[in-house]
Amino acid sequence: MARKSLIQREKKRQKLEQKYHFIRLSARKEIRSARKDISKSREEKQEIHGKIESIPRNSAPIRLHRRCFLTGRSRANYRDFGLSGHILREMVLASLLPGAKRSSW
Structure with missing residues (x-):
C-alpha cells in the first residue's frame, strides 16, 4: 500500500x-x-x-503518474487494467479477470 x-x-x-x-x-x-x-x-x-x-x-x-486502483502503487502499473503487477497476477490466478491467461513464473 x-x-x-x-x-x-x-x-x-x-x-x-x-x-x-x-x-x-x-x-x-x-x-x-x-x-x-x-x-x-x-x-x-x-x-x-x-x-x-x-x-x-x-x-x-x-x-x-498512473497509480494502482486498489493499492496506489506507482510502479509496474498496467494501463489496460489500472492495476499493479502483483495485484493483477493475484486477480488472474483467482479468475477475477475474464480473458486473462494464467501463467506460472
Whole structure:
C-alpha cells in the first residue's frame, strides 16, 4: 500500500493540471505563433515565456503518474487494467479477470 501522503499529492497534481490546462494550451499557441512571426520583438517573446513560467510546475501533465486502483502503487502499473503487477497476477490466478491467461513464473 502506498503512503497516503503520496496518493493525496498525486490527486492535488491532477486538480492543478485540470485547472491550468487551458492556460498552458493558450500560452503554447502564443509561443508557436511568436516563433513563426518575425515581427515580434524579443521582449514580447520573453513576456510570453514568462506566462508559462508563472504557471505552477505541479500543473504540468508530465508530472502525473498512473497509480494502482486498489493499492496506489506507482510502479509496474498496467494501463489496460489500472492495476499493479502483483495485484493483477493475484486477480488472474483467482479468475477475477475474464480473458486473462494464467501463467506460472
